[in-house]
Amino acid sequence: MRRPSAEPLSSDLARDRGGHARQGLSGSRGRWQRRRWENRCEEPAISDVHEWLREMAGHTSMSVTRLPLEELAGWREDPATGNIHHRSGRFFTVEGLDVRRPGWAVPAWTQPIINQPEAGILGILLKRPGGVPHLLMQAKNEPGNVDGPQLSPTVQATRSNYTGVHRGRAVPYLDFFRERRGRVLADVRQSEQGAWFYRKRNRNMVVEVGEEVAAAEGFRWLPLRLVRDLLSVPDLVNMDARTVLACLPALDEPGGGDGFGGDGFGGLLARSRDPLAGARHDVQEVLSWLSGIRSTVDVQASPLPLNRLRRWHRDAGRITHESGRFFDVIGVRVEARGREVDRWTQPMIEPVGTGLVAFLVRPIGGVLHALVHARVEPGYTDVVELAPTVQCTPGNYDHLPASARPPLLAHVLAAPPERVRYDTVLSEEGGRFFHARNRYLVVETDEDPLPGHPSFRWLALHQLDALLRHSYYLNVQARSLNACLHGLASEPVSGGAR
Template identity: 50%
Template sequence: MFSDLAAFHGWFADRCTANAYRVRRVPLEDLEGWSTEAGSGDLVHGSGRFFSVRGLDVTHSGREVDSWQQPIIVQPEHGILGILVKEFDGVPHCLLQAKMEPGNVNLVQLSPTVQATKSNYTRVHGGRAVPYLEHFVAPRGGQVLFDALQSEQASWFLSKRNRNMIVRTEQDVPLLEDFCWLTFDQIAGLLRVDDLVNMDTRTVLSGAVALLRPRHRALGGGLAGEAVAGAWETEESALHTTTELLSWFTEAKGAATLTRRLMPLSDVAGWSARDGVIAHDEGRHFTVLGVAAEAPSREVARWTQPMFAPRSQGVIAFLTRRVAGVPHVLVQARTETGALDRIEMAPTVQCQPADHTPPHGLGRPPFLDEVLGARPDRILLDVVLSEEGGRFYHARSRYLVVEADDDFPLDVPPDFAWVTLRQLTHFVRFGSHLNVEARSLLTLLGFLDEGARAAGLSAGAVAR
């Protein structure tokens, strides 16, 4: 446990240098244990487990581009993302770990107590056991506070879901050297640091936002404090009832026309294998590349694997505005390429802006210009965070929460809706509702004023 964030940063710096981590690029054809499947060109692991890279044919998407083909990660098994909570002197603390992932731009970030695929925790790789796993698999001790199957990045995963869990324990928990106990206040302050709290921690913590509700009710003053505390008003204060929003969402799913089918990776149009990678012929979107990783603190100390590397930084943002004095955020019912139900609730803006500038010819996504052109005093949150570092190489997005002017229209396109924070915390309890990007923003917004206090900032000074 740390007396302040300065003590944490000292510990974290020590953990980053305690092991000789190394990641280097290697050609796909040189990956050990991986091969190109005869006839299809798919990238597969020799064990038949972990994941594979295959081709996907998409038609009738309902997006700005109606049809396309692309590589996709196929990983049908469910992993576990779990955070253990324990009270010390009456204050809840979360057990997090300083974990190396080969795709992290800075290698080591704060991950959940357990972050493991089924292949990992069943030890297909023959490595060491996953620490603290016994708290998250039945029969387990402790009280389950949150448990839901949640989607991963559906632009690059096909129907991928992980079990997100928060478990409270009263047992004695031995503290291993790469793990630490942090309060919710401290985590909130760390969420404001670029590339520190990883995606897996953020998605699990979205299930904890409702647990902070009593504290937000006691907060006062300041733009951020009002934005969070006001969002806990009753259902009658919302622009739409939860039932109306669920009907809107169900109608969007029923109207979805997207079809998709797996196809041989070697037949994917517009993509080519060259120079040891698989890349888009126009240099857009992402590249499939290979890495060799060394991490003495991991269950397996050395391995190689394919990864997806985006060609540019993403922008993921919520627009928020008050409706009858109550803050709402603008969500979209978004067609997601690989999502299990094809449609999920997503942030107001979710894109790589570089794909929407000449000469590519894609139209500008709705509200992108409003987000990027916001005045500094309207930006409640602005932080660059990494996406999943186990499968994506140097994938980073700028996460923003932007308050729109009071005259910003409530009348929005039919695939958008205004939602309160209270309603988002209801939806996050169920799988296939909020996508992973929206869950990250829910965590950031739900911890907004907590982070200002933990970082020693006034509530009105949260924008950087």
């Protein structure tokens, strides 16, 4: 089993995507590869996907310019509260939040937060030519992307967008999800970042269709195994695709994608997806533990006018924390080709620093378990969700005492290379967040570093899959890592290294 990284995938790579390796083709060789792929003479390779994204970057160019918040066309500042809202009353608002957690190292704070009460649709179409699962993926550029288009779901749209508030072009393939035109494999509402969104949720869907559904311009049918393999490439598969992939139930794949054979870590991981495998805690015990925490945790999160935030200042056209940490609220002007709307302006959250998201995993009774953290975030609908073992931006804790720093952060960072099973920097949602990235890690361990800790539990991988059939159990970072774990269990495809 390889350790994914940003190292070159072959000898003819170009440096791209923020300095990371990205494989591409050009000239006559690229055109031949494309014809071979589209004519189905061979299964597409990683190189084909890179070439397609390079082409789409030319067809769907996007120019993003920073603007002072005061100059955003169509956006208004409420004179009484300072809240920033769109003149249509739709899309989202930037508001303030007052958070109180008595007894914690940081017992109270205020912050800006995005309030987007409407639920969008994140949907992927699936078909099985020759019995092999394929996904209809979109090459979609977002203003917050680090470097051009990323692999995105078939449909990725807010309610304001797909109901035409922006007066733009219609969203392709939307009716397959709104009208459930096909066999629904997954349909569940899930949360998004609870530190930056206030009670944001999206409908995550996978719908299986027949082979007659063609790929429009900007879309490609890709084998599921290849999409999972691409999760090891930095900044390539976007957050919205990852959360939908995490909700996809196990499928029978020729060649072993979801089989339980094989040796080594990959085989252990695949076998641990078997719902009949054992677990350290049964599901009822896990649900009771989480319900107990949700019922007893003392957290108060109340809306607050943006102009009444403590230690946050609006200066030089942006909103920043006086310490320079956490994040800024900025404005951008976007000019785009190939999008539903050609130009617009909007506020965005720009994080300070790259985050770190990690699962510790270990076999218990021959079944791989992940150490999950019952994490409180002020924007969650139900106060607490199951998060990765470590989820933080390390620089935000430099000024705090050791007791206030995330448990096991040092443990994860000190892991020897041979125990790191996955290590890739991935982008977060590019429609609301500007250049937001996290380093995602899976680290294997032999021992329990926090025995008996009330906020942590070891869950078998098949239990993570079961919880994803329901809303608001696994947070978006845990769902991303779960999708990456699925990728580690898949067989390699052409054009990649394992």
